[in-house]
Amino acid sequence: MTHCRLSLALVALLCGTAAVMPGIASAQQLCAADLNGNGDAADEGETASCQLTTTGGWTCPIGAALCVADASGTQQCPLGPQYACVTPASGGAATCSPNTCIDTSSNPIQTEPAVDDPGVEADGAVDADGHCLGEIEIFSGRAARCRPAGLLTTFQNCCKDRGKIIKDGMGGSISSMSTKFAIAKGVFTGMKAAYAAFQVGATAGQAASAGANAIIVGLDPTSITISLAINFMIEVLLQGCDSQDMEVGMLKGSGMCHEVGSYCSSKILGICLQKSVGHCCFNTKLGRIIQEQGRPQLQSFNAVGWGTPKQPYCRGFTPEEFQALDFSKMDLSEYYEDIEARAQSQIQIDMKDKIDAYQQTIRQ
Template identity: 70%
Template structure:
């Protein structure tokens, strides 16, 4: 074992406002232990989500929701020519036809009759003219229908990269027995709007929620992830309360209480985290989406690009953005500017978006880095701003939390 050094759908506005007003934070939440992560149970065939998430019925309209009926016939088309069918209106259920087949409503056009009464498809003679069981004139579509029971949506799981353990094995003298990695990271992904996220942007920047841990006890990426999981635990508590019959305000209180207990304001911007939790509450985002979005918006992730994480008939329905996320913004900056200097990373700086390579530097590699060639101005500006405002902001977060609890 190595050692790492420094290492649903959107809420309606009225309901969201009720959640915001109903948040009550305990004044005595001073414990600094990170909450445990909530277990995740996958729901096939689309995307694993938390078991506490509400599970909507399939959308009876033309476009399938996040949980289409496996007995339905579905079709997909890249209507805006952007390389996927992840946008709204680019997937649909097919209509049954009198010949026992199914017709895709995407790009459907009426067939044209000739002098003999024979119908042909104006899109192309290779496409059959069909009459829908529901009635109407014969029509055709260039898009193929398939039964989800026999042609399921193929979905990639979240990136599985636990990262390097911050505490490797040591001998009797305290010497590390594993490989030392400096500024190590973890491969993660978040998903932009698509079918599986119910068109929610799970990569959305929500501001600097997780605070940089340089110079504090919140130093390892594992601890940062534990802090992020605390927000997800708060969301799960809110879901549980809602499903048990709680009002919106009571559910928000339950989520906020679970969020704040165990989190120190020196590690997280509490007010932003609560807003983040509420916005994600009924979206199709999963736990890794949330973890990545929070670290990404806090400046701790390097994006590698996008890849298809869900497809149907070879057409991409959902994309994901792969990242290497680090314990601090400084770690991310040094990794970005240090890797090109080392021959060990030549030809493969970061791996791929689907399989990020986020290892830390060995001691020998770290000593070989030329810091005079690095531009650290982004981090210097962050230090200057933080030195002047952090204490005031942390105190304000705690005071606001107390006042919210008193008012509610």
């Protein structure tokens, strides 16, 4: 018996393409076509499993047309004589297709590995007061990617913005600005834990709880809304997104990621089946804003910029670079709006608490 797991898009797509006629070996046949002319076959409906024919060959259902019998009774393809008319092994009328089938056994899908960037760790020597004695990076980031809708995500958008889950953890000390990378590192750890649990058979809810527990270890619990994080993880796990998709999705929705660009991450015979979007994700929203507006001021970033979508360049500022920044030329209104909204929300909560406490008093 053949088993399919929904989170494994290729298996889900190709299950059922095994030969159904006696004596014909199983095969995996895939076809793809750029129907919307955007240069890839990564959109829904542009990839399909091929159908076995009565002659033991394969036919692509994408763009297929019903054949028409001529005066002599011979089947003719309305798309042109260069396309052969074939009859599906499962029965039905003869069809022809302009798209060819690819044997994935001899032409496997080539997939780029996800960016392997753990982020800058606080790994240097410190003095008795805990001050760094080595090189300091201020507002350092982590390179990561998420995948929009495509073959390997079962055409679910793993880059979708699902709203703000994490609060900006920006504090007043240099340690909160430099190499500790606490919030983003916590999200990275949590998403890996959730995905690992899901892969070995945990339910989406159980995996999300494991991820939430991993996130809050060593992290200020006020930095993240746990209930929203759990709901987020359940949703993206059920969509077939992996741990890095989840990580970027959570940080991006909270305003902590800079998008570098998209690239083809999975292809077959040169046909792109899945795109990915490279990001630099930071510990805070303020860090992302200052990186975006500070880098253009520094010559040291002129040549490399943000790197490439496949290899984002996410290093932090050196102390000398940070001191050279002209903050009067930066627009921090996006961050100020967050502070004002948060302050207003907190005032409303405080007022409600005071009213509730008063009502409790007068009832006694």
